[in-house]
Amino acid sequence: MIDLHTHTCYSDGTLSPTALVxxxxxxxxxxxxxxxxxxxxxFQPQPDDELALDVTGIDLQLITGVEISTLWQGREIHILxxxxxxxxxxxxxxxxxxxxxxxxRAARIDEQLCQAGITGLxxxxxxxxxxxxxxxxxxxxLIRTGHARDKQQxxxxxxxxxxxxxxxxxxxxxxxxxxxxxxxxxxxxxxxPERYRLSNGKLNALIDDFQAAGGDGLEVSYSNLxxxxxxxxxxxxxxxxxxxxxxxxxxxPEATWMDVGKIxxxxxxxxxxxxxxxxxxxxxxxxxxxxxxxxGMQSAP
Ligand code: AMP
Ligand code: MN
Ligand code: MN
Ligand code: MN
Numbered sequence: 001m002i003d004l005h006t007h008t009c010y011s012d013g014t015l016s017p018t019a020l021v022x023x024x025x026x027x028x029x030x031x032x033x034x035x036x037x038x039x040x041x042x043f044q045p046q047p048d049d050e051l052a053l054d055v056t057g058i059d060l061q062l063i064t065g066v067e068i069s070t071l072w073q074g075r076e077i078h079i080l081x082x083x084x085x086x087x088x089x090x091x092x093x094x095x096x097x098x099x100x101x102x103x104x105r106a107a108r109i110d111e112q113l114c115q116a117g118i119t120g121l122x123x124x125x126x127x128x129x130x131x132x133x134x135x136x137x138x139x140x141x142l143i144r145t146g147h148a149r150d151k152q153q154x155x156x157x158x159x160x161x162x163x164x165x166x167x168x169x170x171x172x173x174x175x176x177x178x179x180x181x182x183x184x185x186x187x188x189x190x191x192x193p194e195r196y197r198l199s200n201g202k203l204n205a206l207i208d209d210f211q212a213a214g215g216d217g218l219e220v221s222y223s224n225l226x227x228x229x230x231x232x233x234x235x236x237x238x239x240x241x242x243x244x245x246x247x248x249x250x251x252x253p254e255a256t257w258m259d260v261g262k263i264x265x266x267x268x269x270x271x272x273x274x275x276x277x278x279x280x281x282x283x284x285x286x287x288x289x290x291x292x293x294x295x296g297m298q299s300a301p
Pocket of ligand 2: 134136
């Protein structure tokens with residue numbers, strides 16, 4: 001079993017990286033990518049030992065990853081980067097900027113909430129262990145303070161695209177995300193393409209721009225996807241000759257309908273384009289791509 005899209009408490013997931021990896025292994029996942037929003041902390045040395053990733057004794061191939069929020073034609077599009085090098089400086093600088101945009105967005109929402117008499121968001125966020133503050137954290141705050149019944153209501157009433165306190169962040173462009181992932185030796189994929197509610201024409205235009213920027217693939221199978229959508233994506237992936245990925249987008253054990261590893265396999269149309277067949281994909285047991293990646297571009301003769 002493979003799952004190439006999951007979140008930890010470094011972004012808007014609830015589990016530590018170690019708890020996530022253990023849950024994945026217990027669910028039968030053999031290959032797992034952690035893809036936190038705008039953050040690679042799960043793969044970087046951390047001052048807080050309690051959160052440091054410990055995979056000793058766990059028989060599972062861990063793949064580095066990230067999910068970058070981007071803007072394309074004024075819409076928010078998420079781009080996944082798999083096999084990215086966590087130490088890549090340019091990518092880390094981009095993610096630092098994105099995290100700052102997230103803090104600024106939260107501050108704007110806090111201002112609006114204060115004007116409406118709802119105080120305490122900033123203090124609540126300051127107590128979170130995350131590096132990438134998300135709307136999920138703000139939704140949790142609204143639920144805890146009794147202003148929303150559940151996540152769905154927090155998004156539909158306050159934080160979603162039609163919510164009262166929606167505020168757009170100036171995320172990096174789609175092309176910038178793709179280029180940075182590539183520079184960090186990663187493979188880039190359009191995350192959950194059906195969640196943007198694009199017409200066929202718009203989805204094709206998105207993929208045109210994504211491929212022109214050097215984008216590699218599509219997430220074809222993920223949670224809450226109707227069978228006809230799954231097959232539409234599989235056919236699109238085949239027609240566009242792109243790499244195909246799959247992932248649960250797991251955030252928390254509480255969301256029982258979205259567990260790590262609980263995801264349909266790739267349809268036959270795109271099975272031979274599975275991203276784990278990519279030449280840069282590490283062999284089982286290897287944490288890193290085996291090819292010339294370690295030399296990096298600078299040291300090429
Ligand atoms: P952000 O990255 O802060 O812009 O927030 C996007 C995240 O919010 C997604 O990755 C989901 O985890 C969550 N999210 C977005 N829309 C909804 C929704 N309607 N209900 C629950 N969670 C949502
Ligand atoms: Mn999320
Ligand atoms: Mn996403
Ligand atoms: Mn995600």
